[in-house]
Amino acid sequence: MENTFDAVIIGAGACGLMCAVQAGYLGKKILILEKNEKIGAKILISGGGRCNYTNLYSEESNFISENPHFCKSAFSQYSVDDTISFFKTYGINGQEKTLGQLFPSTNNAKDIVRVFESLCTDFGHKILTNSEVKELVKLDSGMFKITFAFANKLKDVTVSSVVIASGGLPIPKMGATDFGLKVAKQFGLKITETAPALVPLTITGKDAEWYAKLSGNSIFCRVSNDKISFEENILFTHWGLSGPAILQISSYWKPGEQIRIDLLPNDNIIEIIQSQKMINGRKTLLGLLSDIFTRKFAEALDKYLPVEKNLASLNKEDFLLIDQLIHKFDVKPAGDKGYDKAEVMRGGVATDELSSKTLESKKVPGLYFGGECVDVTGWLGGYNFQWAWSSGFVIAQNI
Numbered sequence: 001m002e003n004t005f006d007a008v009i010i011g012a013g014a015c016g017l018m019c020a021v022q023a024g025y026l027g028k029k030i031l032i033l034e035k036n037e038k039i040g041a042k043i044l045i046s047g048g049g050r051c052n053y054t055n056l057y058s059e060e061s062n063f064i065s066e067n068p069h070f071c072k073s074a075f076s077q078y079s080v081d082d083t084i085s086f087f088k089t090y091g092i093n094g095q096e097k098t099l100g101q102l103f104p105s106t107n108n109a110k111d112i113v114r115v116f117e118s119l120c121t122d123f124g125h126k127i128l129t130n131s132e133v134k135e136l137v138k139l140d141s142g143m144f145k146i147t148f149a150f151a152n153k154l155k156d157v158t159v160s161s162v163v164i165a166s167g168g169l170p171i172p173k174m175g176a177t178d179f180g181l182k183v184a185k186q187f188g189l190k191i192t193e194t195a196p197a198l199v200p201l202t203i204t205g206k207d208a209e210w211y212a213k214l215s216g217n218s219i220f221c222r223v224s225n226d227k228i229s230f231e232e233n234i235l236f237t238h239w240g241l242s243g244p245a246i247l248q249i250s251s252y253w254k255p256g257e258q259i260r261i262d263l264l265p266n267d268n269i270i271e272i273i274q275s276q277k278m279i280n281g282r283k284t285l286l287g288l289l290s291d292i293f294t295r296k297f298a299e300a301l302d303k304y305l306p307v308e309k310n311l312a313s314l315n316k317e318d319f320l321l322i323d324q325l326i327h328k329f330d331v332k333p334a335g336d337k338g339y340d341k342a343e344v345m346r347g348g349v350a351t352d353e354l355s356s357k358t359l360e361s362k363k364v365p366g367l368y369f370g371g372e373c374v375d376v377t378g379w380l381g382g383y384n385f386q387w388a389w390s391s392g393f394v395i396a397q398n399i
């Protein structure tokens with residue numbers, strides 16, 4: 001393939017597309033190679049098809065990385081405000097849903113992908129879909145030879161700058177590959193241990209049936225471990241626990257560890273019982289718990305609490321038990337639902353291998369890594385796209 005490109009971007013996801021567009025503003029010509037039939041597959045399914053494309057309160061503490069300061073430079077070069085005004089320029093106004101999460105007011109992720117599609121056309125970039133990159137070799141000349149499969153044939157392109165924007169391991173059936181990690185290893189770059197993140201947690205053994213029976217029940221909780229805590233809903237499922245608070249803590253959880261759930265984070269259950277007891281001591285604990293939680297959940301608590309007792313007859317031991325269960329419900333998940341259900345990958349190309357200012361490999365000039373394949377993992381709520389946009393922007397300035 002004749003080389004008329006300033007850079008080749010591998011992966012037409014959030015990072016690759018933003019990188020191509022930003023390079024276009026600077027007059028650079030780009031070839032994007034994408035394994036899938038269509039571009040922006042994950043953007044299209046994100047946020048339930050609505051795409052939570054950034055978060056108004058995004059700051060570095062919302063990102064997990066071996067070097068928590070690494071993402072600072074990218075965010076200072078391309079901020080949440082830059083993201084908002086970029087999309088606004090092309091007719092997408094943001095609508096905040098909850099906790100700073102911004103969605104297109106049309107509620108349609110397709111609008112986001114359309115912006116990139118039309119800008120790439122305007123800039124004259126070439127996007128080859130159904131093109132899986134198989135190999136990347138650095139030639140003695142300092143150029144890179146990229147070999148990709150297209151229409152059952154292997155093709156080559158030679159270029160001076162390569163952007164690895166091939167994403168992480170979640171959802172292999174949507175095109176996810178370990179290409180970024182493989183390239184990093186091939187060039188001798190360190191990888192920070194990877195794991196599914198923003199992922200539901202499983203419960204097995206004697207408690208599994210109890211969780212399964214509660215499937216569909218959602219409760220506002222504080223979920224915590226020794227590193228962090230989140231106040232959002234948890235959702236009981238047939239296999240264990242999901243919901244935003246669980247997805248968030250999963251990024252800070254490792255197999256074998258316990259999480260603590262406060263089922264009533266903004267109240268004190270003992271104080272509630274004491275005050276209710278004054279009004280109606282004959283009320284059962286079940287009745288009171290049903291006022292606070294769903295009836296089904298309150299009934300299920302009979303596995304742990306004397307729910308049939310009336311409030312006046314609860315003794316000191318009962319109070320201790322109730323306080324422990326409602327405010328310190330400890331759970332030891334068996335595992336997680338893996339990359340099929342994870343929203344992101346934790347870990348990735350180690351940040352100390354890359355310049356935080358340019359995202360170029362320190363060891364391999366001309367090789368750039370951005371988006372999810374880098375060891376920068378955002379919370380749930382639009383943070384991961386913000387990293388993808390910011391890292392794509394930064395790379396575009398330097399290729």
Ligand SMILES: Cc1cc2nc3c(=O)[nH]c(=O)nc-3n(C[C@H](O)[C@H](O)[C@H](O)COP(=O)(O)OP(=O)(O)OC[C@H]3O[C@@H](n4cnc5c(N)ncnc54)[C@H](O)[C@@H]3O)c2cc1C
Pocket residue numbers: 010011012013014015016033034035036039040041042043045046047048051052053054131132133134165166167168170171174175176177178179342343344370371372373381382383384385386388
């Ligand atoms: C169900 C779901 C919902 C999500 N919702 C949100 C949300 O609302 N907000 C948010 O901030 N984040 C969300 N995320 C996370 C977000 O989608 C990712 O963090 C983001 O897409 C990462 O962007 P990326 O460009 O690095 O990778 P990707 O978007 O994954 O793009 C990588 C691209 O590279 C291609 N590719 C891989 N290997 C090769 C190869 N060898 N050759 C050619 N092409 C290759 C892939 O096909 C893919 O198109 C969600 C994730 C999932 C799974």
